[in-house]
Amino acid sequence: MQLKIYLLSALFLSILFLSPLQADNKFYLGASIGENYIEQDNVFLGEDFDDSDTGYKVFGGYQFHRNFAVEANYTEFGDTEDTIFGFDTEVEFETYGISLVGIAPITGRFDLFGKLGAAYWDAKVKVLGLSDSENGTDLSYGLGARFNFNEKVSVRGEYEVVDANESDLLDRSDFLSMGIEFNFQL
Secondary structure, rough: OHHHHHHHHHHHHHHHOOOOOOOOOOEEEEEEEEEEEEEEEEEEEEEEEEEEEEEEEEEEEEEEEEEEEEEEEEEEEEEEEEOOOEEEEEEEEEEEEEEEEEEEOOOOOOEEEEEEEEEEEEEEEEOOEEEEEEEEEEEEEEEEEEEEEEOEEEEEEEEEEEEEOOOOOOHHHHHHHHEEEEEEEE
């Protein structure tokens, strides 16, 4: 999996530095808040963990072409809780990610986008005062829409998934969010 991350990072950097400069290059920063859903099937003897909570994300990126950007983010998924065999179980989950973003302008003010990347995740599980933690790097992907109020401010909604398939503590996490984006022209 580490090799995949290195290759994906090399691809992002190549596209970033080899793309010709264009008038619509821009940096952007933003933040989102939303609802996450965390699940783990068959935690113990067939019992499943699933819960949702409010989370937040901060992100920044560089749109180097009208149709492409590279984006990094940090997402805190909140504290999810479920009862497994009568015991309260809590999961804390956070990620650091990088994605290639494909952008499809629909009108001058409205864009659709898709994201594909990698996320480093950290999961902590607490049961009966005991805790276990695990981390890894896995595939992340998402879809969204952005409305541009003007050249400086946009609002965006998106649905993202971190597919933590290497984890014993977590299968996947879904995040549905709304946020604001501030754009800076070069």
